[in-house]
Amino acid sequence: MQEYIPIIDISDIYQNNKSKHIELAKKVDYACRHSGFFCITGHHISRDDIQTITSLSRRFFDLSMLEKQTISILNNQIYRGYSSHELEQLDHKNSVDYKEMFDMGYPLGKDHPEVQRNEPFRGPNQHPEALLPGWTEVFEAHYQKMTELARVLFRIIALGLDLKEDFFNSMFFESLSTFRVIHYPALPEQHNRVVCGAHTDYGILTILYQDHVGGLQVRSKKDQWIDVPPVQDGFVVNIGDMMxxxxxxxxxxxxxxxxxxxxxxxxxxxxxxxxPSQLIQCLPYCSDMQNPPKYEPVTCRDWLLKRFKTAYSK
Known part of the structure; x- marks a missing residue:
C-alpha cells in the first residue's frame, strides 16, 4: 500500500532550503501522477486541534434529529449545514451512502455583493452555536488552519508542475473550499457494507483526517480496492476532478x-x-501537439453546481 499511497513528511517545506523543497515536490508529483493519493505528516495541524474538533462533532451528532435539523442543509441553497443519512448519494447506480454530515465554507456576510446577488454557494455558515456554545469559534479557526495547510500543499504541487511557487494561492481568495465532518454509524450487522459509494472528488485537492477506525478504500490501476489505513497525526491527500x-x-x-x-x-x-469565477483550463506544460487539452474550460462555480446537483438529486 505504501508504494501506491506513499507517506510523505512535508516538514521540509517549512524550512528555508530550496533544494529540499524541490526534492519534496518530486515525491508529491510522483504520487499525484501514479495514484492521485498520498499521506502527509510533518504538517502544522496539532493533535489537540483534531481532538477538539472530533469531540465537538461527536456531541453534535449525538443530538436528536430534531435538534440537528435546525441547521439542515435543506434550509438554504448554498449546501451548508447538516445533512441526514442517505441525503447525499455519490454513486447513483447503487445509492448506498449511509452517513450524516456537517458542512461549512468560507463565511460571507449577507451584505457581501455575491450574497446579495444570490450566487450559488455564497453566504454565511449554519453553525449549531445555540446547541453547542463555542462551536463557531472553534470551527471557523480550524477552517483557517486547513486553508493554510492547503496553501502549503499548493506550493509543493506548483513546484512539481514547474510553475511559480505561489501560482495556485492567488486563486483562493474567498474560495469555495469546504470543511466537512462525516459521521458513519457502526452498523454492526452490516459489516463491509459500502456506506460511501465509489466516486471521485469534485475539487482541486482533498485533505482528509480519518480517525483510527479505517474503512477508506482506493481503486487501483488494476481495478482492485486497496485499504488506506489511518496514519497517526497524518492526513490523506488526494487529487480532485478540477486538478x-x-x-x-x-x-x-x-x-x-x-x-x-x-x-x-x-x-x-x-x-x-x-x-467560484476561477476558470479551470489546461495549465502550462500539461499539453502539447501529441497530447492536446482534453477538457473544455469551465468555471469552478459551474463544475461544482453540476456535481452537487447530481449528488443531491432524488
Missing part, C-alpha cells in the same frame, strides 16, 4: 469509497476549491 482537468490528466482523480467495518467512525475532509 485532473487543470493538468490534462497528468494528475489522477482516483475513485474511492468507504466500507462499514462495524465501528462508529468520524472522517473530516477539507475540499479545496478556488474562487
Amino acid at each position: 485532473a482537468m487543470w493538468t490534462n490528466d497528468r494528475y489522477k482523480s482516483t475513485s474511492h469509497r468507504v466500507l462499514n467495518i462495524g465501528q462508529d467512525r468520524i472522517s473530516m475532509p477539507f475540499f479545496t476549491e478556488p474562487h
